[in-house]
Amino acid sequence: MIKKTTFILLFISLVAQSQIQTNAPWNSNRENRKSSALTIDEISKSAEEFFKTIDRNSKGSGLKPFERWKYHWSFYTNKQGVVKPAKDLWDAWETKNQRNKSNAAVDVSNWQPLGPTSHTNTASWSSGQGRVNVVAIDPNNPSTYYVGAPAGGIWKSTDAGNSWVPLVDNLPQIGVSGIAIDPSDSNIIYITTGDDDAGDTYSVGVWKSVDGGSNWSNTSNISTSTSFSMNDIYIFPNDTQTLLVASNEGVYKTTNGGTEWNQVLSGNIKDIKMKPGDSTTWYAASTNSVFRSTNSGDSFMPVIIPLFRGAGRIVLDVTPANPEYVYFLSSRNNSSRDFYGLYRSVNSGVSFTKMGETENILESNQAWYDLALAVSDTDENIAFVGCLNIWKTTDGGDNFTKVNNWNAPNDRKYTHGDIHFLRYSQGKLLAGTDGGFYQSTDNGNSFTDLTNNLAISQFYKISVAVQNSGNVVGGLQDNGGFAYSDDKWNVYHGADGMDCAISKAAPDTYHGFIQYGGSMYTSTDGGLTRDGGVGAPSEETGTNDSGGEWVTPLVSDSKGKLYAGYKKLYSLVNNAWVATSSFRFSGDLDHIEVDPSNDNNIFLAQSSQLYRTNDAGISFTSIGFPGGVINGMEVNPNDSNTIWVVTNNNVYVSNNINDASPTFQTLGTNVPSEGKFTLKYHNRSGKNTIYIGTALGVYYINDDETSWQVFDNNLPNIAVRDLEINEKDSKLYAGTYGRGVFSTDIPKVLAPEDVQLTEISNLDGTITCGDSVVPMITVKNDGVNTLTNFTIEYSYDNGTSKSFDWNGSLSSLATKEIALPSENLTSGNHSINVTINLTNDGFIDNNFASSTFKLNEFYFRSNIYQ
Numbered sequence: 001m002i003k004k005t006t007f008i009l010l011f012i013s014l015v016a017q018s019q020i021q022t023n024a025p026w027n028s029n030r031e032n033r034k035s036s037a038l039t040i041d042e043i044s045k046s047a048e049e050f051f052k053t054i055d056r057n058s059k060g061s062g063l064k065p066f067e068r069w070k071y072h073w074s075f076y077t078n079k080q081g082v083v084k085p086a087k088d089l090w091d092a093w094e095t096k097n098q099r100n101k102s103n104a105a106v107d108v109s110n111w112q113p114l115g116p117t118s119h120t121n122t123a124s125w126s127s128g129q130g131r132v133n134v135v136a137i138d139p140n141n142p143s144t145y146y147v148g149a150p151a152g153g154i155w156k157s158t159d160a161g162n163s164w165v166p167l168v169d170n171l172p173q174i175g176v177s178g179i180a181i182d183p184s185d186s187n188i189i190y191i192t193t194g195d196d197d198a199g200d201t202y203s204v205g206v207w208k209s210v211d212g213g214s215n216w217s218n219t220s221n222i223s224t225s226t227s228f229s230m231n232d233i234y235i236f237p238n239d240t241q242t243l244l245v246a247s248n249e250g251v252y253k254t255t256n257g258g259t260e261w262n263q264v265l266s267g268n269i270k271d272i273k274m275k276p277g278d279s280t281t282w283y284a285a286s287t288n289s290v291f292r293s294t295n296s297g298d299s300f301m302p303v304i305i306p307l308f309r310g311a312g313r314i315v316l317d318v319t320p321a322n323p324e325y326v327y328f329l330s331s332r333n334n335s336s337r338d339f340y341g342l343y344r345s346v347n348s349g350v351s352f353t354k355m356g357e358t359e360n361i362l363e364s365n366q367a368w369y370d371l372a373l374a375v376s377d378t379d380e381n382i383a384f385v386g387c388l389n390i391w392k393t394t395d396g397g398d399n400f401t402k403v404n405n406w407n408a409p410n411d412r413k414y415t416h417g418d419i420h421f422l423r424y425s426q427g428k429l430l431a432g433t434d435g436g437f438y439q440s441t442d443n444g445n446s447f448t449d450l451t452n453n454l455a456i457s458q459f460y461k462i463s464v465a466v467q468n469s470g471n472v473v474g475g476l477q478d479n480g481g482f483a484y485s486d487d488k489w490n491v492y493h494g495a496d497g498m499d500c501a502i503s504k505a506a507p508d509t510y511h512g513f514i515q516y517g518g519s520m521y522t523s524t525d526g527g528l529t530r531d532g533g534v535g536a537p538s539e540e541t542g543t544n545d546s547g548g549e550w551v552t553p554l555v556s557d558s559k560g561k562l563y564a565g566y567k568k569l570y571s572l573v574n575n576a577w578v579a580t581s582s583f584r585f586s587g588d589l590d591h592i593e594v595d596p597s598n599d600n601n602i603f604l605a606q607s608s609q610l611y612r613t614n615d616a617g618i619s620f621t622s623i624g625f626p627g628g629v630i631n632g633m634e635v636n637p638n639d640s641n642t643i644w645v646v647t648n649n650n651v652y653v654s655n656n657i658n659d660a661s662p663t664f665q666t667l668g669t670n671v672p673s674e675g676k677f678t679l680k681y682h683n684r685s686g687k688n689t690i691y692i693g694t695a696l697g698v699y700y701i702n703d704d705e706t707s708w709q710v711f712d713n714n715l716p717n718i719a720v721r722d723l724e725i726n727e728k729d730s731k732l733y734a735g736t737y738g739r740g741v742f743s744t745d746i747p748k749v750l751a752p753e754d755v756q757l758t759e760i761s762n763l764d765g766t767i768t769c770g771d772s773v774v775p776m777i778t779v780k781n782d783g784v785n786t787l788t789n790f791t792i793e794y795s796y797d798n799g800t801s802k803s804f805d806w807n808g809s810l811s812s813l814a815t816k817e818i819a820l821p822s823e824n825l826t827s828g829n830h831s832i833n834v835t836i837n838l839t840n841d842g843f844i845d846n847n848f849a850s851s852t853f854k855l856n857e858f859y860f861r862s863n864i865y866q
Contacts, residue, residue, distance in 0.1 A: 021069055021199045022227055022248050022268065023287070023313065023368040024062070025337065026050040039081035044070055048544075053335040057546065059406075060364020060388045060418075062337070064496060064515065065198050067550045068477055071460075072200060072737070075648060075675040075719075076695065079628065084675075086202035089695060092674040093172040093717060096696055099670075099710050109698070111715040111734070114472070114741040116482055116489040118452045123523070123530040124491040125407045128416035128435015128479040130456035130738075133197065135421060135430040135437055136179040140186045142426055145450075146213075147437055148176025150195035151719070151738030152456035156213050161439065161450035166739075167213040169716035172696060173738060175201035178233040182240045187212045190219075190258070192230035192245055197369055197420055200458075201738075203229050206245060208258055219258025223249050232272050236279045236296070244282065244297045246272045251284055253297050265291060265300040270313060275348055276320040283326055283349050285314035290328055292349045305343070305352050312337050315373045319424070322380035324348050327397070329385055331367030338362055342373075342385070342397040355397030362387035366418075374422035374429060376443065384429065384444060386419025392444050403444045407494075412446040418478070434478040455740040457482070460551055461499045461722045462735035465507035466845075469726035469743075471526065473500045473510040474735055481512035483527020484741075490527030495519075498551045505560030505850055517552030517564055537577045540566040553592040557599040558845070565589030565604060569617045580617025585609075591630060596637035596845055601658070603643060605630035610645070614658065623662055627652050632678040634690070637845055646679045646692055670707035672699055680723040683843060684730060686749025691732060693720030698734060715742055728756070728846065750812070751842025754783035755790055758815065760834060760851040773855065775820045777834055781810045783842060790838040794820060797831055827855045 021027055026046040047066050056063045073083045100107070121127035131150050138144035145157040153168040154176045168174060178192035188210050194203025206219045222228070222245070229248045236242040241257045244264075251265040251272060267286040275281035284291040284300055288311040291300035312333035318326055326349045330340040339360045343352040362371070367387055376382035381396040390403040406417025416435020423430050429440040436451030458477040465471035472484035475497025482497065483490045485508065495514035503509035508526040513519070518541075519533040536547035548566040555563050562572040567584050569592070570577040585606050595601035604611040610625040610633075628647045635657075636642035643657040644667065651667040667690065674695040682689040687702035697712040698720055715734065722735035730748035735741055759778040775794075781787045787810040793803040802821075810816050820834075829852065836847045 021066070021368075022229060023197070023270075024066065025312070025333075025335065025368055026066075037082060040070060040074055040077060040083065041081055050335065052544070054365050056544065058365070060362075060366050062364075062366035062369055064478070065366060065369040067515065068496075069199050071550050074629075075631065075677055077648060077675075079649065086204055089172055089202060089674055090204070092672060093696055095673065096710060096712075096717075100712075103709055105705060105709045107709070107711060107713055108747060109711045109713045109715070109732075109744045111713060111742045111744045113455055113739075114484065114733070114743050115455055116457055116484075116740055117455050119482065119489040119491050121409050122490040122492055122528050123521075124409065124480045124494040126417060126435070126480065126494040127409045127491045128433065129451045129476075130436060130454065130458060130479065130740075131420070131434045131477070132432035132437045132451070132454075132456070133175065133177045133195065133420055134179050135423065135425075135432055136181055137425045137428070137430075138181050138186050139183045140181075144186065146179050146181070146189070147432075147454060147456075148179055148191065149454075149456040149738065150175040150177075150198060150200040151458055152454075153738075154179065154191055154213065155454055155456070157450075161437070162453070164453045166455070166716070167209075168216060169718075169739075171216065172717045173201060173719055174204065174207075175738075177229075177231045178245070180233045180235045180243065182235055183237050184240050188240070189213055190233055190235070190243065191216075192233050192247075194229050196229045196231040196248075199229070206230070206233065206258055206261075219254070220260055222252050222261045223247065225249055231270065234272065234274055236274075238279055242296075244272055244274075246270065246284065251297065251300065264293075264297055271316045273316045273318045273326070275326075276318055276323040278323065281348055283316050283318070285316050285328060287311065287313050288333060290314065290316070290349070290352070303349060303352065308343070308352075308354075310334070311340055313367050313371050315371050317373045317375045317383070317423075319375040319377055319380050321376060321378050322346075325375070325380045326352075327373060327375055327383055328352070329371065329373040331362060331371060331387075335365070337365045337367040342383070342393075344397060355393075357393065357397055357400045359400065361385055361391040361400050361402075364388040370418045370420045370434075372419045372422035372431075374424050376429075377424040377427060382443060384422050386422045386431065386433075388417055388419070390415060390419055390422070390431065390444065404447070413444065415447050415449075416479075456738060457740045458737045459721055459735035459741065460497065460737075462724055462733060462741060463500045463502045463510075464724040464726050464731075464733050465502045466504055466726065466728065467507040469729040469731045471502060471507045471510075472724075472733065472741065473502055473512060473527070474722075474741060475500050475512055477737075480514075481510070481521060481523075481527075483510050483523055485526030490523075492523045492527040492530045493521040493533075499554040501554050501556040501562065503560045503562075504556050504558055509560075511554060511556075511562060513552050513554050513564075515550055516547035517549075517554070517566065518547045520554065520564070534572070534575055534577065537566060537568075537570060537579070540568075549588045549590055551590075553589055555592045555594055557594045558596060558848075559599065561599070563592055563594065563602070563617075565592045569602070569604065569613075571617065580613075581619065583620050585611070591633055593633040593635055593643075595635045595640050598640050601635070601640055603633055603635065603657070605633060605645075612657065623657070625652075626664060631676060634679050634681045636681060636688075637683050637843075644679055644681065644690055646676050648675050651676065651679065651690070651692060668701040668706060668708050672696070672708060675719075677719065677721050678723050680725050680732070682725055682727075682730075682732070682746055683845070684727050684748045684751075685746070686751075689746075691723055691725075693723045693734060695719045698723070698732075713744075715744075727843075750782065750784045752784050753787070753838060753840045754781070754842040754846075755787060755836050755838045756780040756782040756846040757834060757836050757849045760832065760849050762853070772822055772824050773830075773853065774822045775832060775834075775851070776817050777820065777849070778815055778817050779810070779836060780815045781812055782846070784812055786811050787838070790836055792818070792820070792834065792836055794832060794834045796823060796825065798833070825855055829854050 175195035182188035372386035418434035421432030462474040689702035
């Protein structure tokens with residue numbers, strides 16, 4: 001645990017900072033780009049103007065990093081649409097800690113990580129697990145590695161990357177962009193916080209550990225800017241109390257281990273390096289200039305480079321193979337952000353020469369987002385460049401060859417695309433990418449993925465099967481669709497994985513959207529294979545329109561029918577999206593919620609506007625909602641008139657949502673102040689329990705509580721983007737943005753009467769070359785009272801319904817197999833639907849099952865609703 005004195009230091013000096021992508025071309029020329037007054041809408045308009053000047057849909061256009069940023073920070077805004085400062089989140093964290101101490105209610109959660117800590121690529125064209133910003137190897141111990149993730153904090157390995165442990169889970173979610181290890185004492189570690197490349201997390205200054213990463217405290221305040229970001233940090237090897245750190249406000253220096261920081265160079269500094277073996281000489285790079293210091297970083301002077309002007313971003317590297325050599329890589333400051341050149345100095349940065357390569361080895365428009373350079377530590381003529389892919393030169397930069405391709409995951413040289421970090425350390429080439437951490441020990445001839453056991457995945461959405469809590473699917477930022485079954489994660493499609501749904505008719509059937517709902521991919525075997533995809537409706541795409549929202553909503557109704565939200569509501573018919581009506585909403589839909597007890601009732605949200613249809617999408621009614629932009633909805637499965645709605649600022653309930661003029665009230669007191677992403681109702685809690693996922697974890701409220709309670713034992717202080725409940729096993733799942741998926745058991749109260757239909761099966765030998773079938777059903781008494789009778793209704797091929805009454809004795813929690821009457825059918829494909837009707841049944845959402853089977857072959861498949 002973090003010590004209390006660490007907390008006190010934190011709140012004395014914490015900077016109130018929000019995040020904009022200061023490196024992005026639509027922000028780089030703004031005089032007010034550091035202003036906290038910019039709304040997300042204002043920034044978005046500037047970005048849209050920029051993307052009109054390029055091919056926005058090309059790989060590496062930079063559109064995806066922007067959309068990720070826009071979606072993420074939309075949950076952290078105030079009522080004016082401005083991103084809140086970091087201090088608001090940290091104040092909310094302090095309040096949460098106080099709630100934990102003062103809550104009378106006992107927190108019974110016990111969150112356990114589900115990963116992914118590893119994965120099998122079954123059908124993705126660009127597999128990965130999570131973005132990595134920086135890697136460092138302990139100079140005193142070659143087996144000790146550190147990794148910094150943009151939203152998953154800092155991780156440590158003591159076995160050269162084979163296993164990893166997180167180090168800052170008990171702090172509010174932080175990103176890490178720089179790591180420095182004291183060469184005289186490996187217990188002393190410094191990190192620069194935030195996500196310098198993409199702005200996925202707040203920057204809260206430089207943090208320090210003196211015990212190998214077990215405990216952390218922040219050093220003194222560096223900046224009061226509202227948009228501060230940081231990257232590289234270095235320790236002077238001959239004076240380890242002295243450090244330099246690069247930031248978007250300049251280079252800062254401390255001579256007392258971080259007690260005080262002084263600015264020694266102003267400007268948006270993207271990189272710093274020390275001359276190997278000489279801590280008096282330092283190099284720094286802004287977006288368009290190179291600087292040099294010969295007085296131990298006390299001051300810097302610009303290096304005059306003839307004809308070098310119009311750069312958009314610069315990164316540097318040096319090499320102990322020849323300390324006089326300095327390289328820098330530059331992109332252009334234009335809409336293409338293409339390769340400007342590789343420059344080399346052979347006289348410690350006094351002058352630079354442009355090397356011969358002219359091909360656009362960056363291959364993209366997003367050098368503002370990721371750009372990396374590494375020079376071999378044993379050969380000054382070997383260098384690697386990274387942007388979309390990795391390129392290599394062996395002649396000092398006159399000629400480059402491509403090392404790998406982002407869409408060739410089976411190649412031995414593969415790394416995930418979008419290269420944020422390249423560095424040689426102790427003879428190893430280290431690569432941090434949008435998909436993880438890769439290492440080469442043979443100068444780029446092959447790479448080994450060391451992301452296993454790094455649970456840093458950034459989930460957008462998750463879905464859990466109603467039949468089986470072991471079936472989970474989720475969409476990951478830049479790493480596609482992850483499918484969990486048989487205790488393993490499979491990657492069944494690439495791109496950005498978005499909203500997803502597991503069929504309520506088939507627990508192994510997973511559906512997943514990519515960005516904008518541009519394609520939906522389906523796996524019918526738990527992620528082992530996938531289909532060719534279903535594209536967005538043609539009328540929803542066009543010039544500068546790829547389909548729906550960045551995260552396009554996708555849901556399944558109780559019978560497995562899929563709905564998707566664009567500017568119209570669509571259902572999947574014969575593997576194509578068909579509009580339910582001609583009604584067009586004012587914009588692309590954000591959320592869809594189907595009433596669990598009545599598939600005809602569907603609620604839809606577009607920004608702050610709420611809609612209702614009571615005829616499955618044929619007609620729509622606009623509902624006045626007073627709470628602002630809607631982040632999620634949940635309908636009471638036992639009362640179609642009750643709906644809960646969550647926004648950034650509050651949680652609301654309506655008990656008359658199907659009336660002509662529904663009314664809303666806030667739910668509970670002491671609502672968490674941080675951003676709120678999602679909510680979920682636990683039907684079998686017996687107390688009408690509602691869970692919400694926030695920027696700091698999970699809270700709940702129920703009939704026993706009037707105020708919101710913390711529910712976070714063993715859960716990191718992390719943004720919980722999505723929540724799902726498996727009612728059968730009473731498990732709550734949290735899809736986090738930076739730490740993967742977690743699950744916990746949740747309290748379950750048995751109803752007096754509750755029957756559950758768990759399976760349809762056939763006795764061995766029943767389906768043979770004859771024409772008779774005798775299905776067996778398995779039922780469970782999930783209530784308190786002994787069951788003595790219920791009615792079983794069934795039909796074949798959606799035909800005439802038949803029924804019979806079962807009489808007997810089935811005690812609480814016991815199961816029983818029951819044979820249905822024999823049925824004569826023709827050979828071929830058939831289906832069967834079964835429903836159990838029990839008087840005073842406490843829950844009816846687990847009473848239905850369907851199966852398909854084929855006569856004359858040994859074939860049977862069972863699909864269960866529970």
